[in-house]
Amino acid sequence: MERIYMDNAATTATDPTVLEEMKPYFTEVYGNPSSFHSFGREARDAVREARDKVADLISADDAKEIVFTSGGTESDNYAIKGVAEELKDKGKHIITSSIEHHAVLHTCEYLEDKGFDVTYLPVDEDGLVDPADVKDAIREDTILITIMLANNEVGTIQPISEISEIAQENDITIHTDAVQAVGSIPVDVNELNVDLLSLSGHKFHSPKGIGALYIRQGTRIEKYLHGGAQERGRRATTENVAGIVGLGKAAQIAGQNLEEKQAKITQLRDKLIDGILEEIDEIKLNGHRTKRLPGNVNFSIRYIEGESILMKLDLAGIAASSGSACTSGSLEASHVLLAMGLSAEVAHGSLRLSLSKYNTEEDIDKVLNVLPEVVSDLRAMSPIYNQ
Amino acid sequence: MERIYMDNAATTATDPTVLEEMKPYFTEVYGNPSSFHSFGREARDAVREARDKVADLISADDAKEIVFTSGGTESDNYAIKGVAEELKDKGKHIITSSIEHHAVLHTCEYLEDKGFDVTYLPVDEDGLVDPADVKDAIREDTILITIMLANNEVGTIQPISEISEIAQENDITIHTDAVQAVGSIPVDVNELNVDLLSLSGHKFHSPKGIGALYIRQGTRIEKYLHGGAQERGRRATTENVAGIVGLGKAAQIAGQNLEEKQAKITQLRDKLIDGILEEIDEIKLNGHRTKRLPGNVNFSIRYIEGESILMKLDLAGIAASSGSACTSGSLEASHVLLAMGLSAEVAHGSLRLSLSKYNTEEDIDKVLNVLPEVVSDLRAMSPIYNQ
Amino acid sequence: MMDYSDKVMDHFENPRNVGEIEDADGVGQVGNPSCGDIMKMYIKVDDDNKISDVKFKTFGCGAAIATSSITTELVKGKTLDEAKELSNQAVAEALGGLPDVKMHCSNLAADALRKAINNYLGIETEEEDDFHCHHQHG
Amino acid sequence: MMDYSDKVMDHFENPRNVGEIEDADGVGQVGNPSCGDIMKMYIKVDDDNKISDVKFKTFGCGAAIATSSITTELVKGKTLDEAKELSNQAVAEALGGLPDVKMHCSNLAADALRKAINNYLGIETEEEDDFHCHHQHG
Ligand SMILES: Cc1ncc(COP(=O)(O)O)c(C=O)c1O
Ligand SMILES: Cc1ncc(COP(=O)(O)O)c(C=O)c1O
Ligand code: FES
């Protein structure tokens, strides 16, 4: 059976060109970038080039502002704990939103345990943070604002530049988790005007396990991994050279014709959204209709539960995801959908289909063909349907 | 020019078999192991198999005791900060040695800043920690002993089982940085009787950027990366699937005929040591003569400085390393050699040649051919030679 | 995180005895939509106190659907006493095992069945299940 | 972390004017073995107050050796006044640049030379350099 992958918000396939670029860095150019000799220099050169490419993709002024990490989670942990640690004598208040990724939320909760005070801002029914709420939440002791650029579940894109203006006026460090945005939409750290920005390669066709934290020059932050002097002393550990090379190549490819690719994916997305709305009743599109990632489709489908939708789709060869997940012995509805005002019941029936450059018109047609039957099968089994 | 790589303690070449094993996990089996669908399941299965292989290599009772990390540095940071964080109400005293890798030392220094108290045990002239010193250092409030299994510069292997017995008697958590040992010598977490053990793939022919922390069941430790529920909640972040598969394969290969390979490398090492001692005068072998990693050769060569030795060797096509390094505007002598009682002057002239399974008899001959001339050239230029 | 057995997949794909029994002798429901699962069981009881027919409707995860299905198969033709004895363990075993995090799902089906039997027998059951996600304490 | 220019590599591989001058007119030494570097400069001065010959010996890193070498080249034939003016910057530039962390090495050679000139001129220089690694404050 030919399978269709529509879970690109979870992770993407590595671009074969990216893999090609990486290959020599396993078995041939295998030196340690910190080593003095020629093997080391070759690796060092490769890391330098990759750093330039990543800096380019997000329009950083200086490649030195890019620190490679093991992925989005580390970037978020580093940014938030690093600023908290560094500025804790100045204040202990952090502002975030209630729809952040767990890498941000659980890090904030960890800091609450350590005596920090965190404000979780609400969002409207489209998942948007109101900059006025940010302003109102600021206190004397606010040291950090961390709000994501684009949401991983519903794709809503936040007004970060407006929020960063408020941060700047109040002299507060601002971080954005741009893990879902980088590679999908144009991201410019100067337009966004943020101090810190997290990105993760596997969301845009580099391998998993490699990411970066953008740290604007002059930003005060404690390091996260202690040890050797790698990454100008900001992240110890022997560099993941092949991964870094892959991230660099993926960044370069992502930047090429970005707007064109964005338009194409958006068009597929809209076809999928419109098609689903046409074929299936009693459903709700989650997330903002237009301030939305090009590849994100998220519906709540009433009377049925997400995991069983996924199973039916999987059996039909379609890989998708849901905000409903049985994590540790209980089905939990997505904190994002709940924060957007959905009832738990409706939130449990959510389905996310996320596209990448590899998805085609035919993929969309297949989903539009399969999904209605999946829904009606499950509804026929549901004790709360038609009652 | 054919180049010889003798810096395997810094990093090793990825085994081509390992790379082959990894390849499908970039572009074909690219699912997120946390995903529900078949793409996710395939990735999950691959991670499970790799975990079994790593557990096997270090004879862990249960694969669940293996947590994948981004490398040795993260494993060390996780172990030390994690235990410190978790047990800080019980006590704030940590015992380590003065010859640990910076990933341990700088983490300990960071904790000192945070109010912990660290004892840095001395070593003898061979780089050995005396278990009696460990016993003497234990206090009421000692919560962690962290001593490396094998030293990265001089290769000396510590009596960890003796030390862990003392730890156990005193009910203190014990961690060992086995980054240099795993894959080179047999390592058995139960024989060593440690609670935590760090390893890093790129030291034994897996790629860089992947490692593991062994956490014995029941060990109390705060998690390090906060976010998703990956690795049974102990390390958030989308799993580096290809890297994990590579680590697993490398672990499997390392375990095959380990003693045979060890014997072969030891024999090459001894030929190199004996040859150098024969050819060059006024030098000193650093590290214990026999309680030593099979691949480690480390000499102090009087009257000349390490970096210039490396440059000459590099020009002759030989990649090596030195304990003398210009890090941030000043030559710093190795803290390991200084702790072993060498004067800074002698420590500056240190040269490490580290072997792997890929080194040959011919490599040894070439070094024995080139090195004496390098030394005499530099000595001829030295104002402190023959004075 | 689900890795279901072939048996679970079979019952999920081809659930047995789905539906309602118009003139059921007993009906039992557990769960709550806000917890993401509701199971409803209908039974017909014959003169020998045996379950002559049983049907279910389920809103829930794949394990919930599969456990509902196998439960109906396991109890069809059994006496009420036998059926009441059906343990969650037995349900899970009949499915070739369930992933750890899904073990609680097997409670639901057996609970719904017991409720249906009690309903037939005229025994009141506490309605606690309707107010919080009972499988969280499961 | 060294990425040296071709010029540095050339002077490292083929250092000019290595050695001692038996009957030197001036000798200057800076550095300390425990800091990992010592540079010693020997000069001959002719009747026009020009440096007619200069030689060096260096214990130190690659940059230390290369800067010693280029310094001897730069000052040979220069008057003492000209030679004294030789800046660290000029040494680094003549080598096509030095990595940031190695900029301090360029001080050493110029300092040793100035010491040699002062020695010729009979001027005492403080010996602070011998007691701590002076390039740490460089
Ligand atoms: C918005 C967001 N932040 C952070 C992460 C974490 O990234 P990673 O899995 O690379 O650690 C993800 C994806 O998992 C994400 O979507
Ligand atoms: C003993 C020891 N510990 C820790 C590390 C750090 O490992 P990694 O570079 O994988 O972070 C190394 C090597 O760099 C090492 O030799
Ligand atoms: S019913 Fe299956 S997760 Fe609760």
Ligand code: FES
């Ligand atoms: S002399 Fe070059 S590092 Fe100091």
